[in-house]
Amino acid sequence: MATTQTTLNTGLPPQSETDEARRIDGFVVSTALTSLALLAGLIGLEAPIDRVWLLFVGVGLGIALYHAAFGFTAGWRNLVLKRRSGGMRAQMLLLAIATVLFVPVLGFAETLGLTGISGTLAPVGVSLLVGSSLFGFGMQLGGGCGSGTLFTVGAGNLRMMVTLTTFIIGSVIGTMHLPWWLAQPGIDPVDLIAGVGVMPTLVLQLGALGLLAMWFARIERQHHGEVERAILQRPVGPWYTTLLKGGWPLLWGAIALALLNLATLLIAGYPWGITFAFGLWGAKVLQALGVDMAQWAFWTWDYPALALADSVLVNVVSVMDFGLLLGAMLAAGLAGRFNRASRRPLPARSITAAVIGGLSMGYGARLGFGCNIGAMFSGIASASLHGWIWFACAFAGSLAGIRLRPWFGLDQ
DSSP states (O other): OHHHHHHHHHSSOOGGGHHHHTSOOHHHHHHHHHHHHHHHHHHHHHSOHHHHHHHHHHHHHHHHHHHHTOOHHHHHHIIIIIOOOHHHHHHHHHHHHHHHHHHHHHHTTTTTTOOSOOOOOOOEEHHHHHHHHHHHHHHHHHTSOHHHHHHHHHTTOHHHHHHHHHHHHHHHHHHHHHHHHHTSSEEOOOBHHHHHOHHHHHHHHHHHHHHHHHHHHHHHHHHHSSOOOOSSOOOSSOHHHHHHHOOOOHHHHHHHHHHHHHHHHHHHSSOOOOTHHHHHHHHHHHHHTTOOGGGSGGGGSHHHHHHHHSOTTTOHHHHHHHHHHHHHHHHHHHHTOTTGGGSSOOOHHHHHHHHHHHHHHHHHHHHTTSOIIIIIIHHHHTTBHHHHHHHHHHHHHHHHHHHHGGGGTOOO
């Protein structure tokens, strides 16, 4: 576990492991590629061809997340505890690139001949405030956010499999309660592009992200006298070796994630999301066990009902999650680090934290309309007010989770 934390914090493999990390794990790589080929074939038989493309977009996302070690959770924690801002500034850069890519496309969609695409918009209310706070709390105990949980599971991290399992359980429970939460006070989605136009939205969002990045850098400079070159850090080896075997600079990760999210928008018609699939998988298990999901209002709504009736190989979010898992597995194999984080015994307290964190994130993701990807990344890229509020509330919840980590024997 210590190895994973170090990697997530820095974005680069520990120097002592660099030589070993250069040995490709042929078994893991061949297993990932074989599984990917089989899955692509099954999806091609079951679903429209765009699902196959989205599977490969998911693979790219998994590779980028793993090779850049682009973790949201550790970046937030490093700012709070160590006053290091590299992870946070990288996230602001990611959101800025995505804003530049998304806002003109969404604002001029009709002019560009793009029909049937829309951004990620959601209402602002009690459900969002509670859900995002719970999610932020859970991500610090669970050891990863929505994307972090998936890509570390794909890389063979056993503890994160516990987090993912309880994440799914929490998501299903969240679907049971979501209608009640939505009945609480709130307002309709606020779309900045529709409200103020494309150029003002770009200025507003880039200005806000720039100010936040400067504030984070100032915090770091006040405590350390300088700001680390975390984003523009040079690769350890030749660029082509780094591209294949990992240790990507955070800049590479931010560019790759933003471009692949844009690809998702153009192919699927809406931006990248992760956690809807978790609730869907859990609901399908309950349905297979004989539970009548039609008793739950959420599963009678148009999109959830259609997803529950269809194969998971048709559902866009599920297909991309499968791709992300296999992409991370492939990347871990290329780096020679598959299952590296699970070679130490798992203390009971750590597993307990994973259970609590997974349940909190699952429940919170449903109430908050997604995770750090679906709600924050895609929401802010779409210039939806709910994305900004999700970010603020999740960060506040994360502070509580950080304070509890020592109780469960988790490192800081």
